[in-house]
Amino acid sequence: MRSDGGSKGLQIHPEFLAAVQDPETFEAAVACAKGQGWPAGTVVSTDIATVIQAVSRGRVPAIMIADTDNVDDPAAAITQLVKVCGSRSRILTIGSANDVGFYRSMIQAGAADYLVKPLNSVSLRDAISPLLVARDSAKDDKQAKAGHVYVLVGARGGVGTTTVAVNAAWVLAHELGQKTALIDLDLQYGNCDLALDLEPPRGLREVLSNPDRMDSLLINSSMVKESDNLAVFCCEDSLEEIIDYDTAGPMALLKELRGEYDHIVIDMPRSLIPRHRRLLVNADHVFIVTDLTLAGIRDTQRISAAISSLAPTGQIHVIAGRVGEGDAQISRATFERSAKAKLEVLVPNDARTIKVSANKGKSVVSEAPHTIITKSMRAVAGIMAGQAIKVAASGGGLLERLLGKKG
Numbered sequence: 001m002r003s004d005g006g007s008k009g010l011q012i013h014p015e016f017l018a019a020v021q022d023p024e025t026f027e028a029a030v031a032c033a034k035g036q037g038w039p040a041g042t043v044v045s046t047d048i049a050t051v052i053q054a055v056s057r058g059r060v061p062a063i064m065i066a067d068t069d070n071v072d073d074p075a076a077a078i079t080q081l082v083k084v085c086g087s088r089s090r091i092l093t094i095g096s097a098n099d100v101g102f103y104r105s106m107i108q109a110g111a112a113d114y115l116v117k118p119l120n121s122v123s124l125r126d127a128i129s130p131l132l133v134a135r136d137s138a139k140d141d142k143q144a145k146a147g148h149v150y151v152l153v154g155a156r157g158g159v160g161t162t163t164v165a166v167n168a169a170w171v172l173a174h175e176l177g178q179k180t181a182l183i184d185l186d187l188q189y190g191n192c193d194l195a196l197d198l199e200p201p202r203g204l205r206e207v208l209s210n211p212d213r214m215d216s217l218l219i220n221s222s223m224v225k226e227s228d229n230l231a232v233f234c235c236e237d238s239l240e241e242i243i244d245y246d247t248a249g250p251m252a253l254l255k256e257l258r259g260e261y262d263h264i265v266i267d268m269p270r271s272l273i274p275r276h277r278r279l280l281v282n283a284d285h286v287f288i289v290t291d292l293t294l295a296g297i298r299d300t301q302r303i304s305a306a307i308s309s310l311a312p313t314g315q316i317h318v319i320a321g322r323v324g325e326g327d328a329q330i331s332r333a334t335f336e337r338s339a340k341a342k343l344e345v346l347v348p349n350d351a352r353t354i355k356v357s358a359n360k361g362k363s364v365v366s367e368a369p370h371t372i373i374t375k376s377m378r379a380v381a382g383i384m385a386g387q388a389i390k391v392a393a394s395g396g397g398l399l400e401r402l403l404g405k406k407g
């Protein structure tokens with residue numbers, strides 16, 4: 001374990017610094033740093049006071065790990081560190097204290113997160129990932145404007161998340177006439193292809209598993225075009241295998257797609273939330289789709305808290321799906337009060353319309369342009385696009401078809 005020999009000997013790398021107190025964490029931090037391509041020298045055995053002295057001289061790493069063990073007043077030390085670094089650095093605190101009060105004091109002091117020891121390289125990497133994304137998206141914002149990313153995730157299974165994702169994407173592509181990509185991250189059970197009667201391509205798994213090989217050929221092999229403006233990324237992978245890809249895969253795909261599409265709509269199974277937190281942090285809007293049940297309240301709150309704790313750059317919206325279905329549903333007011341969340345869109349349960357569109361493999365919006373369920377899909381697309389979508393003004397409904405344009 002390398003001791004830095006005082007603040008003067010501490011070399012500050014522009015990307016990363018881990019100041020740790022014990023050999024086990026030291027080893028984990030070195031492995032984590034190497035995984036990110038940072039030199040092993042970015043990990044040092046030193047205390048927070050020494051780090052504060054070193055960064056006070058001007059150079060500040062973008063991401064820092066600060067060990068709160070053996071510090072008399074950790075909250076004061078982190079407050080001081082945050083003050084010295086300003087907004088140039090994001091600080092991940094670690095330590096042996098395992099209580100909520102301590103965690104809160106770290107967050108209040110300005111830390112991005114607090115992790116309890118023992119730590120390994122994977123837990124450190126997972127905690128650093130969202131900080132990297134936040135830094136990257138801040139950089140991207142300064143560069144040319146790129147496509148916006150929306151993630152839809154169901155608080156419960158079968159609440160209509162995919163239906164909303166497919167139809168909102170369809171509205172963006174057909175009624176706003178903007179380039180839209182729809183990505184179905186459920187590689188085994190996804191049904192975006194079925195909803196639009198598309199033959200699933202084969203390459204999505206390969207794309208997501210090979211972030212370093214991303215090129216237009218590979219990307220094209222993973223998507224099927226529903227129309228000029230709507231590309232659907234999906235597949236129907238074997239159920240005999242365990243499919244697991246690192247979050248670097250979708251991140252690399254998004255990087256490519258952002259340059260080409262105005263909107264990128266992601267249908268994300270909730271089981272992927274822990275693994276692909278970077279996607280949620282990076283999204284411009286996250287939509288949690290829930291049913292109006294007690295379990296829906298609980299899981300909306302849990303997912304919302306999990307996302308909020310990552311300091312996402314975008315907004316979180318809650319949508320009620322299949323409203324009016326079944327006897328177990330509670331009222332909107334009860335849901336909102338208990339979940340402490342506003343329901344921004346209510347999608348009615350409309351089995352008849354859904355059945356007709358499913359049987360034809362067409363979007364609900366194109367099959368039933370004047371129904372309440374279609375209105376709710378347009379409302380979701382409107383939040384994504386940052387504008388209310390009125391079909392008479394923008395076409396795509398009856399008017400457009402009467403005029404003989406593509407619908």
Ligand SMILES: Nc1ncnc2c1ncn2[C@@H]1O[C@H](COP(=O)(O)OP(=O)(O)OP(=O)(O)O)[C@@H](O)[C@H]1O
Pocket residue numbers: 154156157158159160161162163164191321322323347348349350351354358373
């Ligand atoms: N608003 C609705 N009214 C009536 N039926 C609906 C509605 N939305 C979805 N459905 C039906 O409910 C079923 C599940 O829909 P969908 O696949 O969109 O849900 P999901 O939340 O994505 O499910 P999963 O958890 O399996 O991913 C489908 O049969 C679909 O046709």
Ligand SMILES: [Mg+2]
Pocket residue numbers: 161162163191267
């Ligand atoms: Mg689904």
